Amino acid sequence: MSSGSEGATPGFLVWRLSMKWRVAVDRAVAPLGLTHAQYSLVASLYGMRRSGLRPSQRRLADHTGLEPLYVSKLARSLESAGLIERARDPRDPRAVQLALTERGHEVTGRAIEVVQLLLRQLLEPLGGPGSERAREFTRELKTLLDAPLDPFTTNGNETEQS
Numbered sequence: 001m002s003s004g005s006e007g008a009t010p011g012f013l014v015w016r017l018s019m020k021w022r023v024a025v026d027r028a029v030a031p032l033g034l035t036h037a038q039y040s041l042v043a044s045l046y047g048m049r050r051s052g053l054r055p056s057q058r059r060l061a062d063h064t065g066l067e068p069l070y071v072s073k074l075a076r077s078l079e080s081a082g083l084i085e086r087a088r089d090p091r092d093p094r095a096v097q098l099a100l101t102e103r104g105h106e107v108t109g110r111a112i113e114v115v116q117l118l119l120r121q122l123l124e125p126l127g128g129p130g131s132e133r134a135r136e137f138t139r140e141l142k143t144l145l146d147a148p149l150d151p152f153t154t155n156g157n158e159t160e161q162s
Contacts, residue, residue: 014144021122028114032107033081039115040064041074042083042108045100056095057086072096083107 005013025036034042044063048055055063061071075098078084083104089095100108119129126133 021118024118024122025115028118029111032111032114034107034111037066037070038074038078039108039111040066041071041078041098042100042104043112043115045084045098046105046108046112049100049105054097054099056089056092056097058095060098078104 005016008016022036025039029036029039041060041064044060045055048060048063057071057075058068060075061068064071066074075084075086075096079086082101084098085101086096086098089097123129123131123134123137126137128134
């Protein structure tokens with residue numbers, strides 16, 4: 001275990017791992033002109049496109065776990081960089097749909113390859129991405145992500161806010 005992690009709480013370890021991953025992805029995608037947050041958007045769009053979807057900014061915010069206003073800001077910067085296009089949703093004029101441009105598709109494909117190499121490095125101590133330990137780790141992460149997390153509720157009871 002890394003130094004400073006002895007006796008650490010699960011919350012601290014999750015935070016440390018998320019910071020380690022964010023910094024590594026930021027460094028890996030920087031040569032492609034992306035940040036980790038931008039990568040999360042374009043990689044999600046890449047995957048959704050493969051499924052035949054052209055999501056709204058709101059749906060992309062829900063998918064990535066980012067705040068809608070932050071997704072809007074990121075989308076504007078990615079549009080300025082020529083990586084995505086934004087268009088009004090014909091079914092809902094209040095919504096904005098996002099899609100990768102041809103250049104965005106190319107850059108995102110390269111970024112995904114780079115991040116997949118990082119993921120293999122991250123999961124190597126568990127036996128690699130296809131190992132049973134890595135699959136179990138993924139299941140555990142999904143369980144934690146699906147668990148409700150409300151700072152004002154403990155054990156199902158509302159707490160008083162000051």
